[in-house]
Amino acid sequence: MIQEDTGTSEILTRSEAAAFIRVSEKTLGEMARTRRIPSQKVGREWRFLRSALEDWLVGKGVRDDNRLIETTGHEQPATAEAFVQYALPISDFRDTAFSENHERTLHRWTPWIAGFSGSFVAGVLEGVRRERHRLRVLDPFAGVGTTLIEALKYECDATGFEINPYAALACKTKAQAAHYDADILAATLDRFEEYGEEKLSLDERAMSLPPQGFSSRVPFFSPKVERQVLACQDFIAQETTDWVTDLFQVAFGAVMVSFSNYSYEPSLGTRAGAGKPNIDHADVFSIVKRKLREMHEDIVTFQGWMRKHKRMPQATVYPLSYLDHAQRVRPNSIDVLITSPPYLNNYHYVRNTRPHLFWLGMVHTTSDLKTIEHKSFGQFWQTVRSGPEIALRPHLPHLGEQLQDLRARHAEKGTYGGRGWANYAATYFNDCQLFCALTRTRMRPGGKVVVVIGNNILQGLEFQTDKLFAEIAEQEGFEIVALHEVRKKRTGNSIVNSSVRNGTVTQRTRLYETAVELRAP
Ligand SMILES: C[S@@+](CC[C@H](N)C(=O)[O-])C[C@H]1O[C@@H](n2cnc3c(N)ncnc32)[C@H](O)[C@@H]1O
Structure with missing residues (x-):
């Protein structure tokens, strides 16, 4: 059982x-009543499982807005009947906050910085369903599958690309x-x-070993925890049914940080x-077992x-870069x-999943990680900051001027100043252009494209990445059908070198999220 400073009892x-x-009792009571936190009513009192809260916190920890809760008003359907009601059109563009996914069937398996929630995707699909019956849905940056799951629920065939092997x-x-x-x-x-x-009572040495190429500033697991982790990995290694192994790997990955000496704040530290x-x-x-029971x-x-479907919809997931493999569609x-x-906030999906990638045997060396980093959409500041100036490819003179302005900032810091960040931004917008060019050829004429994206500092x-993206798409x-502001406020503590940190502007810029809606030619 996890030892914490609020005592040792599992039931709280x-x-x-x-x-x-660390919230008030009133807030917690409200969260329990509205089922936004794992809880159980015993008589007139609420009870909470410490480990369930730990799991929930891990999920909360990787969100990019660091707010504790977000009310969406769309509850998880408990039965197929409830699902039908839930699927009734509410509005095409619902709140994108991923937090509701933490409590919803399948979505709750793995926390991820997602960009949107299941009900957001459902809202979009609901809007299209009226136009055409059987749909083919694509998510080129599928993450942990929010779009694909909703597409299947709506009897659509679904295809996803995801470059991160753990998310894929x-x-x-x-x-x-x-x-x-x-x-x-x-x-x-x-x-x-x-x-x-049996394993733990026999005190036997496990066959599995910690991943060789993995290093961390402090031991990732404490010795007693690591012993159990390795025993757990022995069990997974002896499994012969592929899909069972996959489920165990996903379950282990979903909870491993919760018993490690690391946490998400929201980056791994x-x-x-x-x-x-x-x-x-x-x-x-x-x-791990509790996670698997939930699954x-x-x-x-x-x-x-x-x-309930007349026909079982098909799903295909490519653990590949969309930018390199879009032609598979x-x-x-x-x-x-x-x-x-x-x-464009340099949130480092690859670094933040280093433990998962190594401990699940998906990468073996740092150069394996580098390969993923270099193929990632927009890459990362770390991968492009040095080297010659990266030219902007889309013809957007105002963006070009902004990049020149950025490039000139903090010249004394060399690649750590504006120069490095301008290279990162240029790479990002060049990839936006590549994405649009590739996508255009995959869409049926008149097809709907919805890209959720935020502004950045x-x-x-x-x-204004959303508007710039829309211009590139055009x-x-x-x-351009519309730019829907789906979240008015996103507090960006993962934003690097924000105005606030640099003290270059006195007013905090509002970070928002937009669903850019496009129609294919
Ligand atoms: C904002 S997340 C999307 C999450 C997704 N909406 C979900 O619900 O889980 C962006 C994802 O793009 C992935 N990604 C980055 N570059 C990629 C590429 N070139 N091809 C495919 N996926 C990529 C990242 O690993 C990350 O999971």
Whole structure:
């Protein structure tokens, strides 16, 4: 069990749970009542499982706005019938906040900085469904699969590309959830439980070893935790059914940071750095098992929904860069594209999943990570800051001037000043252009494209990335239908070198999120 400074009991009262997650009792009570936090009513009192709160916090920790909660008003459907009601059109463009995904079937498996929620995607699909019956949906930056899952629920065929192997695995396992044998999974979970009890009581040395190429500033797991992690990995390694192995890997990946000496704030850093104690003891088997039980429950629910369809929709996930492999999608075949690319905020998906990638055996060396970084949309400031000036390819004179302004800022800092950031921004907008050019050829004429994207601040300069993206899309032949401001406020603590940090402007710039709606030519 995880040791924390609010005592050691696994079951917490409202006041203990409020202290644990550092909110007022009133706020916590409200969250429990509106089912936005894992909780149970016992008589007239609320009770909270410490480990469930830990899991929930891990999910919350990787969001890019760092707000505790977000009300969307769209609750998770518990049954197929409820799903039908939920699917009734509310509005095409709903709140994009990912937080609601933490409690929803399949979406809740893996936290990810997502750009949007399941109900946002559902709203878009609901709007299109009236136009055409069977749809082909594409998400070129699929993350952990929000678009794909919603597409399947709406009986659409779905295709996704995702460059991060851990996210791609999560996306694939969810997208294939209709095809698993839930009984086999349940039986494997029982064996996992017995295995854990036996292994730990025998005090045997595990066969698995920590990943060789992985280094961390402090030991990633404390010794007692690591022993259990390796025993858990022994179990996974001996599994012979591929989809079962995948589910175990996803479950392990989803919870591994919660029993490590690291946390998300929202980037990966040591717990000590965040003022939290290290985790010396944790019941790893129970935590992984609980995650898997949740996944099992969701698989059963999802299969119930899928059985209502006349035809089982197909899902394909490519663990590849869309920019290099878009041609795998048939030309003129996509009816709807719903996506959220990485933002121009240098949020480092690759670095933030280093532990997952190494401990799940998806990368072995730092150069494996570099390969992913260089193929990522927009790359990262770290990968492009040095070297010669990167020229802007889209013909947007006002953006060109802004980049010159950026380039001139903090010249004394060399590549760490405006020069490096201008290279990053130019790479980003060049990739926006490449994305639009590729996408144009994959969309059916008149197809709908919805790209959720936010504005950003680099070295004190605001980039209205949504408007710039729309202009680039228009130059590539798309018609701009509308720019919907789907979130009015996004507090960007992952924004690097913001105006606030540089003190170049006195007023804080409002960060927002826009759904750019386009029509394919
Ligand atoms: C904002 S996230 C999208 C998350 C997604 N909407 C979800 O619900 O999980 C952007 C994703 O793009 C992925 N990505 C970056 N470059 C890519 C590329 N060239 N091809 C495919 N995916 C890429 C990142 O790994 C990240 O998961």
